[in-house]
Amino acid sequence: MARAPRIDLRTFQQELASRLATKTAAQVESSRLGLSSGGERWLVRLADAGEVITMPPIVKVPMTREWFLGVANIRGNLFSVVDFAGFMGHATAAASAATRLLLFGPRVGELNAGIVVSRVLGLRNLADLAPVPPPTGAAPWYAQRWMDGDGNAWQEMDLARLARTPAFLQVGV
Numbered sequence: 001m002a003r004a005p006r007i008d009l010r011t012f013q014q015e016l017a018s019r020l021a022t023k024t025a026a027q028v029e030s031s032r033l034g035l036s037s038g039g040e041r042w043l044v045r046l047a048d049a050g051e052v053i054t055m056p057p058i059v060k061v062p063m064t065r066e067w068f069l070g071v072a073n074i075r076g077n078l079f080s081v082v083d084f085a086g087f088m089g090h091a092t093a094a095a096s097a098a099t100r101l102l103l104f105g106p107r108v109g110e111l112n113a114g115i116v117v118s119r120v121l122g123l124r125n126l127a128d129l130a131p132v133p134p135p136t137g138a139a140p141w142y143a144q145r146w147m148d149g150d151g152n153a154w155q156e157m158d159l160a161r162l163a164r165t166p167a168f169l170q171v172g173v
Contacts, residue, residue: 009054016123032156034121035102038090041154042117043124043146048159050105052120055095061171067092068171069116072101077112079103080171084115087168093118104159111163129154141165 032043033052056072058081064070067086071078081101086092093099098119104111129146132153141161146154162168 009052013051030126032124032126032154033102034124034154035117036119036121037115037117038085038088038093040088041121041152043154043156044102044159045156047107048105050103050108050114052100052102053114055099055101055116063173064171065173072114074103080111080113082113082115082168082171084117087115104163108160108163113163124148124154139165 031046033046033049035042035044053074056074058070058072060070061068067083069081069083072081073079083092096118100117100120101114102117102120103114126146129148132145132147134142134145135155141158143156143158146156148154
């Protein structure tokens with residue numbers, strides 16, 4: 001069985017950046033980054049996502065919640081690393097080659113943090129999705145909920161609100 005050629009993350013990000021540069025502001029605003037975590041599909045505004053990187057080495061911090069994986073040195077800066085599935089109350093999936101760290105972008109604020117997701121699902125255009133009511137009792141950082149043509153639910157998250165949520169910020173036990 002032949003393996004598909006691998007593309008490195010830097011090349012992927014450079015190609016994505018060049019494609020986005022040719023899009024109008026309205027087209028970029030209607031695009032979302034699709035993620036998978038905890039068996040659910042998530043959408044993030046491109047302006048809120050800093051970058052997506054492969055999992056760096058993480059140093060565990062004692063006396064912290066189980067979902068707080070620790071800190072990582074990324075280009076000389078320390079970033080808090082949160083297991084997003086664990087934060088949501090789901091079982092943590094075993095790390096795989098598809099596991100990624102989504103770093104918060106500058107629009108989110110001064111928080112050097114990132115969430116671990118099972119995989120990146122690529123860009124989704126909101127024009128291809130239909131809005132549906134949010135789940136009952138949704139967290140305040142939940143944004144619009146969407147349904148695709150195949151009947152899959154996509155929950156958009158507001159990373160800036162997530163970054164200000166006390167439950168997200170209280171990592172100590």
